[in-house]
Amino acid sequence: MQPQESSAGSAAGDTLGRRLLAFAGSPLFRGDAQVLHDRNPYRRMLVPESLAEPDFDRPPGPGEWSSHRSLAAHRLLGTFYESETVLLPEQGLAGLYEDFSAFYGQELKDLREGSVSALERFAFACLDDAVDVTGAATPEVLDAFFQHMVAEAAAGPSPALAAVAAAGDRARAADLYLVQLALDGLTEASAMSRNLAGAYGPEQSALFKIFIDEFGYGVYDAKHTTIFAKMLRSRGMADHVHAYWNFYLAGPLATNNYYYYLSRDHAKFFRYAGAVTYAEAVFAPAFVEMVAVFRDIFGDAVDLHYCDEHAHIDEHHGRITREQVLLALAERHGPRVVPELLRGVAEARLIGGWFEADTAEQIRWSDTLPRHRELAGAATAAGPPRRSVRTPDDPFGTRCHDGAMVLEIERGEAELFTTPTGPPERMARGDALLIPAGRLYGVRAATPETAFLLHPVSPDRPAAPA
Ligand SMILES: [Fe+2]
Ligand SMILES: [Fe+2]
Incomplete structure (x- = not known):
């Protein structure tokens, strides 16, 4: 067998x-x-x-x-x-x-x-085993759970925004945060559109009301993607789909994909309803926090219309989704759908946590590259190195590894990219730098031919040298 x-x-x-x-x-x-x-x-x-x-x-x-x-x-x-x-x-x-x-x-x-x-x-x-929804059978249990989750999220702080605020180069950290939002921001509500067709009563109209807000009531200048692009331009950043593709992290990609995943398969409709209700409810306080952090860094030099709009409208959307979608679906369709609604709330919270943790870790790592040069010296090799040779014309891509690696330049010079704005980290022959497990990076040759080695190291996260 x-x-x-x-x-x-x-x-x-x-x-x-x-x-x-x-x-x-x-x-x-x-x-x-x-x-x-x-x-x-x-x-x-x-x-x-x-x-x-x-x-x-x-x-x-x-x-x-x-x-x-x-x-x-x-x-x-x-x-x-x-x-x-x-x-x-x-x-x-x-x-x-x-x-x-x-x-x-x-x-x-x-x-x-x-x-x-x-x-x-x-x-x-x-996600299958990460969430336990047994025992959830009434709208009251669902609402109590939902309110608890939202209160916890609203209490903050957001780990990613905390990492931006604590960074040595706060402007660059803020840009990296914006890039993670751009994945959804530049195509906003696309997944939601897949749940609008069909016939499911007043709850369908409630969801549609939210959808048309996201689309600026048909006014292109008011569409959320349009005002998101304006925010990027105010930072001197590219505003097209998907300029920053190489810098989207797994956590934010998974978060964005999750809503498509639920929307592609209507067997998961109730899960979608739970997830979108959670998302709409936690957006408003998250954007209030983002405005505070970004104003502190950039003053009036950044256009935060997108954040102000969401801090305002998502309070309204949070209320509509809770009352007219989540609880209304539970009342209308009974206890059989409650575990799925609840699962959506719980999964959206979990996956939103990956967004935050991944973004925070990438911000902290890319903000402390000199320190990771020191850490490379303290790392212990755990296997033979992999060798790569690059020229400046080779395609550029980013990746991460399951375990920690030490990147060592063997020949020539290279530029290391860990974040999309600001100058890359220049590395010359003999230079080495620790890439922690899961951290995104890309290497570009800065000399006609650059050779580098990737040494697997153990443990995954070496202790900082004394
Ligand atoms: Fe929006
Ligand atoms: Fe919204």
Whole structure:
């Protein structure tokens, strides 16, 4: 029995892995020499050469949300989901029609459709055991649980915003935080749109009311994505889908994908209702906190209309979703749906925590690179190094590793990118730096040929030297 089961599992994982490799092998996803992506929503670096590494038979566990295979899976899944939305570049399709055709074309569509369900199971299996909803059967229990979760979130502080406020380079840390919001901010409410069709009574109209607010009541200048782009421009940052693709972390990618995951499969509709209610309720206090932190750093030099709008409107949305969606669905459809509503609340809270923790860790790491040069010296090798050779024309991509690594420049010079704004970290021959497990980075050759080594080190997180 045992060997048969595991070999069947491997075959499934192998098939998924092969399909994903074929998808990522499209010229659209192989990247180019630039660190930020051009005004072309169809191109996004999926780092195909790193996709042979993950074991797609072994879903990331609850503590592995920032692992390499989690990042790889969520990049792919996010691309799958956005292929089911309409993305057109602001400047028009001149010169990009081929890419448009390939992105939405039959070949990639077949690969997506043949793997999306298995990839979702892989990417979100970690939620299955992480949430226990037994005993939740009445609207009263649901509401008490919901209120408790929201009060806890509102009490703050947000770990990611706390990391921004405590950073040595606060402006750069704030930019990295903005980038994590951009994933959703530039395509806001796209997942929600998938729950608007059908016929489900007053709750459908309540959700629609929220949806049209997100779309500025049909006024383009008031649409939340438009005012989000304005915030990016006020920081001198790119405002197109998805300039900062290479810098989206696994936690924020998973958060964004989660709402698509629930919206693609209406068996999970009640879970979606729980999740969106939680999200709308915690947004208002989160944006109040963000305004305080960003004003403290930038004064009036940053456009926070987006945050002010959400601090205001999401108080209203939080109320509508709780009363007219969450509790109304529980009353109308009875105890059988309550565990799913509750599961949505609990999962949204959990996954929102990954967003926060991942972003906070990346901010802290990229803010203390000199310290991580010192830590490299104190690390103990745990295996033979992997060697890479790069030229400045090679495609640029970012990745992370499941365990800590020491990056050592063997020949030439390199630029290390851990955050999308500000100068990269310059590293010369012999320089070494510790990359903690799960931290995102990209290396670009700064000399005609640069060779670097990646040494696996143990323990995962070496103690700071005395
Ligand atoms: Fe919004
Ligand atoms: Fe909202």
